[in-house]
Amino acid sequence: MIRLLLSGVGSLVGTNVLESLQRLGRDRFCVIGINSVADAANNFDCDVCFLVPPVADEAGYQSALSAVVDEMRPDLVIPCRDDDVVAVARWAATSGVPALVGGAAMAEMMRDKWLTCQWAARHGLPFAESAVTPEAAHALHARWGMPMIAKPRKGDGxxxxxVLTRASQLDAVLTMPGMVIQPLLAPPEDLSPWLEDDRAGVPLWSAPPDRAHYSVQALVRPDGSAEVMAAAINVMVCGIAQHTRLERDPALVAVGLAYAQALAADGWRGPVMVQCRRLVDGQYVPFEIGGRFSGGTGLRDVLGVGEVARVLSAFLPGVVLDDARRGELGDVALRCPQSVVLRAQQVSTLQATGRWQAFG
Known part of the structure; x- marks a missing residue:
């Protein structure tokens, strides 16, 4: 039985990985989850789950992770959130336990959008223009105009x-610490609630669907070789992919592969996600990257990509996994809500003892 430890198992990525393991044959895996939140539904889809300190408590988290690994002896550690990627990369540097990460400095770079911009420039890779100082942000505004976008440098999800539509908003957000400013490349079609006179307010539910979100999911193997597993165009609603269609444009694939190869050269190992915009001239410009499976992994897997199977086969010696759906491509994958039961006794057990397991 293959023993997998999922850090941040309660996340959307955790859900995607668990769904993919189900399709591969859940009885082939012992899933060990760790999470800092006791009442996350995914905790109880694991064979055993441990409550651990949040990754912000670095010493507490690393101590808890080491204790779980010593007891459960996983074959592979899979971080499911950007913060977990950084924490696991720091831990893996001295643990000797296989994990889907590279060096900690690379993990930090991918989590920090300003560091990503600088890294991409050093490698001659396209990336959204970014600014962290008022002077640079106003120069960016002069070149691109509105709308612009402001993001926490280390934010996720x-x-x-x-979204900024006026210079006064830009000035206000620049007083907030830890923000990076970018032009809103290829903005969603309907930004009218923000762009029109808003004295009468905006709709209560006013996040426009993003119908032109391009993504590439690549893999850097343990030997440093890199490949693109899938490229897609997604409809994003409140930051979550709800509708995905595979995209075979060679130019998009080439951008993803160039990023994966550059990351491999700098020591990264494991999954790589590259999020892009397509400009009017057809150029694909990345605006964020990450070193993990993504929230759209499950959508692409039902279209036949088999990302989880391919990654696990690459990182588990002697293991060859084949997703039965691989190659049976559909047209579009949709995310559908699913209802689950959460039992109070499960949550209270995990809260009180720090551990919950399905049997025994």
Whole structure:
């Protein structure tokens, strides 16, 4: 039985990985989850789950992770959130336990959008123009105009992201610490609630669907070789892919591969995601990258990509996994809500003892 430890198992990425393992044959895996939140539904889809300190408590998290690994002896550690990628990369540097990460400095670079911009420039890779100082942000505004976008340098899941439509908003957001400013490349079609006179307010539910979000999911193997597993165009709603269609444009694939190869050269190993915009001239410009599976992994897997199977086969010696759906491509994958039962006794057990397991 293959023993996998999922750090941040309660996340959307955790959900995607668990779904993919189900399709591969759940009885082939012992899934060990760790999470800092006791009432996440995914905790109880694991064979055993441990409550650990948040990754912000670096010493506490690393101590807890080491204790779980010593007891459960996983074959591979899979981080499921950007913060977990950084924490696991720091831990893996001295643990000797296989994990889907490269060096900690590379993990930090991918989490920090300003560091990503600088790294891409050093490698001659396209990346959205970015600014962190008022002078640079106003120069960016002069070149691109509005709308612009402001993001926490180390944010994830679209939390804290703001669309800017006026210079006064730019000035206000520049007083907030830790923000990076970018032009809003290829903005969603309907930004009228923000662009029109808003004295009468904006709709309560006013996040426009993003119908032109391009992504590439690549893999850097343990030997440093790189490949693109899939490229896609997605409809994003509140930062989550709801509708995905595979995209075979060689130019998009080439951008993803160039990033994966550059990351491999700098020591990264494991999954790589590259998020892009397509400009009017057809150029694909990345605006964020990450070193993990993504929230769209499950959508691409049902279209036949088999990302989880391919990554695990690459990182587990002697293991060859084949997703039965691989190659049976559909046209579009849709995310559908699913109802689950959460039992109070499960949550209270995990909270009280720090551990919950399905059997025994």
């Amino acid at each position: 679209s939390r804290g992201v703001r």
